[in-house]
Amino acid sequence: MAAGTSTPKTRRSTAEAMAKGQRDISVSEFFAKNKHLLGFDNPRKSLLTTVKEAVDNSLDACEEAGILPVIWVQLEPTQSGRYRVSIQDNGPGIVKKQIPLIFGKLLYGSKFHRLRMSRGQQGIGISAAGMNGMLTSGQPVKIVSKVSVRKPAHYFELQIDTKKNQPEIINGKGDGIDIPAGEKGRQYIEKAGIAWETVIPQEDGTSEDVTHGTRVTIELAAIYKKGRGSVDEYIEQTAIANPHITVHYIDPDGAKRSYWRSTTELPAEAKEIKPHPYGVELGHLMAMMSADSVNTVGQFLQSSFSCVTPAVARRICEAAGISSRVTTKKIGRDEADKVFHAMQEANIRPPATDCVVPIGQGLLLKGISTVVPGEFYAASSRPPAVYRGNPFIIEVALAYGGGPQTHAITRDEMNELIGQTDARTLRRFLMDTFNGVGSDGADKIMKQAGLKTRKSPANLTTKERLALHDALQNVSISEGQSMQVMRFANRVPLQFQAGACAITQAVMSMNWRSYGLTQSRGNLPNGPVSVMVHVASVWVPFTSESKEAVANYPEIEKELRLSLQFVGRKLGMFLRRRQRVKQEGERRSVFLRYLGEVAQAVHGMNGCNTQEVYDNLLEVAKKKTAEADVVLDERGKVIQDESELDLGEGVLIVDNAAKTVPAVDAAVKPAAAEEETAEEDEAVEQGDLFDA
Numbered sequence: 001m002a003a004g005t006s007t008p009k010t011r012r013s014t015a016e017a018m019a020k021g022q023r024d025i026s027v028s029e030f031f032a033k034n035k036h037l038l039g040f041d042n043p044r045k046s047l048l049t050t051v052k053e054a055v056d057n058s059l060d061a062c063e064e065a066g067i068l069p070v071i072w073v074q075l076e077p078t079q080s081g082r083y084r085v086s087i088q089d090n091g092p093g094i095v096k097k098q099i100p101l102i103f104g105k106l107l108y109g110s111k112f113h114r115l116r117m118s119r120g121q122q123g124i125g126i127s128a129a130g131m132n133g134m135l136t137s138g139q140p141v142k143i144v145s146k147v148s149v150r151k152p153a154h155y156f157e158l159q160i161d162t163k164k165n166q167p168e169i170i171n172g173k174g175d176g177i178d179i180p181a182g183e184k185g186r187q188y189i190e191k192a193g194i195a196w197e198t199v200i201p202q203e204d205g206t207s208e209d210v211t212h213g214t215r216v217t218i219e220l221a222a223i224y225k226k227g228r229g230s231v232d233e234y235i236e237q238t239a240i241a242n243p244h245i246t247v248h249y250i251d252p253d254g255a256k257r258s259y260w261r262s263t264t265e266l267p268a269e270a271k272e273i274k275p276h277p278y279g280v281e282l283g284h285l286m287a288m289m290s291a292d293s294v295n296t297v298g299q300f301l302q303s304s305f306s307c308v309t310p311a312v313a314r315r316i317c318e319a320a321g322i323s324s325r326v327t328t329k330k331i332g333r334d335e336a337d338k339v340f341h342a343m344q345e346a347n348i349r350p351p352a353t354d355c356v357v358p359i360g361q362g363l364l365l366k367g368i369s370t371v372v373p374g375e376f377y378a379a380s381s382r383p384p385a386v387y388r389g390n391p392f393i394i395e396v397a398l399a400y401g402g403g404p405q406t407h408a409i410t411r412d413e414m415n416e417l418i419g420q421t422d423a424r425t426l427r428r429f430l431m432d433t434f435n436g437v438g439s440d441g442a443d444k445i446m447k448q449a450g451l452k453t454r455k456s457p458a459n460l461t462t463k464e465r466l467a468l469h470d471a472l473q474n475v476s477i478s479e480g481q482s483m484q485v486m487r488f489a490n491r492v493p494l495q496f497q498a499g500a501c502a503i504t505q506a507v508m509s510m511n512w513r514s515y516g517l518t519q520s521r522g523n524l525p526n527g528p529v530s531v532m533v534h535v536a537s538v539w540v541p542f543t544s545e546s547k548e549a550v551a552n553y554p555e556i557e558k559e560l561r562l563s564l565q566f567v568g569r570k571l572g573m574f575l576r577r578r579q580r581v582k583q584e585g586e587r588r589s590v591f592l593r594y595l596g597e598v599a600q601a602v603h604g605m606n607g608c609n610t611q612e613v614y615d616n617l618l619e620v621a622k623k624k625t626a627e628a629d630v631v632l633d634e635r636g637k638v639i640q641d642e643s644e645l646d647l648g649e650g651v652l653i654v655d656n657a658a659k660t661v662p663a664v665d666a667a668v669k670p671a672a673a674e675e676e677t678a679e680e681d682e683a684v685e686q687g688d689l690f691d692a
């Protein structure tokens with residue numbers, strides 16, 4: 001063999017030998033090996049993903065059935081590194097024969113084949129969570145489901161045969177157990193130790209019986225931690241984006257928290273639509289045509305796509321050079337290609353948008369203002385747009401002001417967070433745990449506490465912990481604080497892969513300096529500001545099956561930019577006005593400090609009436625600094641003068657900072673001016689008199 005030939009003398013294997021190893025791969029085997037693709041890449045995230053998959057399903061099911069959702073979430077430690085997750089809802093329940101398939105077979109669901117806005121879309125979430133539980137704890141998934149008060153409930157213990165992607169029922173001799181309705185069933189549940197909430201507590205202290213719903217219990221290897229990316233954060237953010245839900249949450253320490261709904265109005269029902277011709281790909285069109293094979297091409301186009309009228313179908317066929325009366329069976333590859341191109345070039349109206357239901361400007365404001373402390377809020381809900389034929393809506397809410405998370409923390413909470421962290425350095429701990437604490441903020445806190453950057457949180461002494469807590473509460477990090485971005489897709493919080501998400505990228509690429517915030521190029525802006533961005537669509541383009549980040553489609557990027565600019569402009573107007581009011585207030589303070597003295601001096605020079613001079617000077621000062629009297633109402637409208645600031649719709653001002661200027665009548669009178677004390681001097685320097 002000549003040197004350099006690519007065929008060696010002896011081959012290691014032959015095509016025949018290799019063929020022996022080539023076989024089907026079951027979808028569950030694939031995902032069991034690639035758990036990270038579904039969000040089970042580490043024990044902490046596995047816990048969150050499990051909760052999320054079950055809660056999202058519960059909310060989808062309740063809303064689809066027109067039921068105001070009540071969800072119970074319980075996390076219980078079972079042994080070291082293991083937790084039992086139980087989620088129950090008051091939804092419609094699941095019929096008996098579907099339960100094993102839903103929880104014991106990957107890629108089985110009701111949402112994949114329809115184009116309608118829902119949290120779930122792939123048909124993989126809950127079965128994958130069950131499979132991960134089974135693989136890491138050896139325990140089956142337990143399901144209780146009840147569809148009506150009169151019918152028996154069903155109880156299943158299931159596992160997945162990953163080789164076949166099929167469910168295995170392990171209780172009731174492979175058939176599950178039926179629990180009779182009524183009192184008998186209640187006694188049976190109690191005796192068998194099956195967990196099931198029987199009453200729905202109401203906020204006013206009354207309660208109702210649970211007559212239908214589903215409870216899923218999964219045990220898994222997991223780590224529970226509070227802070228960013230935690231189950232606690234997920235539940236809190238879910239409550240912001242879903243003001244119509246009530247959640248009762250028990251954390252692993254047994255602490256109970258209830259998030260009560262703030263509206264009893266269910267979101268409008270999302271309509272199902274057919275795909276839009278602009279969104280289809282050639283291969284998909286060919287598959288649809290071969291699956292049809294009975295209709296004429298004209299009928300096929302009208303019945304399979306939205307917005308295709310008889311006239312549009314005719315035009316597409318004409319442009320493709322085929323008869324609209326030929327049956328789809330006779331359409332070959334070349335003709336399909338021509339139809340495809342004709343569809344893309346035809347002038348077709350955009351799809352109907354009632355398949356996407358926004359949260360709405362009012363509820364966005366309500367949601368963000370109840371959970372994020374602040375003094376100024378703005379929200380934008382844009383009209384629907386379309387990417388790849390899929391309608392979508394972008395909504396943005398912004399909160400400004402309010403103390404940072406670090407100021408509200410108790411010593412016990414801080415110690416708990418330190419106990420749970422796996423951060424090696426204190427700096428990393430601060431940055432990972434508290435929203436808005438960037439590297440500058442972390443440095444400031446450590447400097448104030450007199451602690452070294454590389455200090456390990458685990459080694460902090462009691463004295464150091466006290467100093468750290470003190471610093472957390474007192475250091476103002478609003479300058480170095482970076483914007484907190486809360487991302488949502490179809491009302492579900494996205495807590496991981498922020499950097500890969502079109503939402504974060506859109507926020508970072510904006511110039512927030514023109515809206516009064518500081519920002520270094522390509523970074524998140526700084527300041528006590530949070531934004532919540534919601535992408536609602538019939539099909540959210542996630543970057544992976546774990547549904548953590550939204551993909552970059554130019555149409556989505558454009559809508560994101562426009563929505564962010566909308567709230568940014570309102571923030572800019574508010575901050576500019578507040579700045580002007582503050583400056584005028586400062587000027588007035590200076591005037592007021594010297595009016596008394598000037599009046600006295602004039603009196604000394606020409607003997608005129610001190611009070612008269614003072615009153616005249618006061619009148620001038622009042623006029624010159626009139627802007628300091630501006631007061632904005634809660635929608636940002638000026639209510640004390642006819643000045644031009646009108647922040648329009650979608651604005652809420654809670655703590656009207658614009659009001660904090662000295663009232664002229666309460667200002668220092670001539671006599672008092674003579675008795676100015678050092679204390680007052682200091683107060684003026686620090687601007688405290690503005691709060692008079």
Ligand SMILES: Nc1ncnc2c1ncn2[C@@H]1O[C@H](COP(=O)(O)OP(=O)(O)OP(=O)(O)O)[C@@H](O)[C@H]1O
Pocket residue numbers: 053057058061089091092093094102108109110111112119120121122123124125126127128214
């Ligand atoms: N609590 C529940 N109540 C009623 N139906 C449910 C419940 N949980 C799941 N289902 C049904 O089971 C199906 C499969 O759920 P699964 O979580 O596997 O996928 P999905 O929600 O459709 O999509 P995704 O994989 O994106 O979450 C759902 O489509 C729904 O029809």
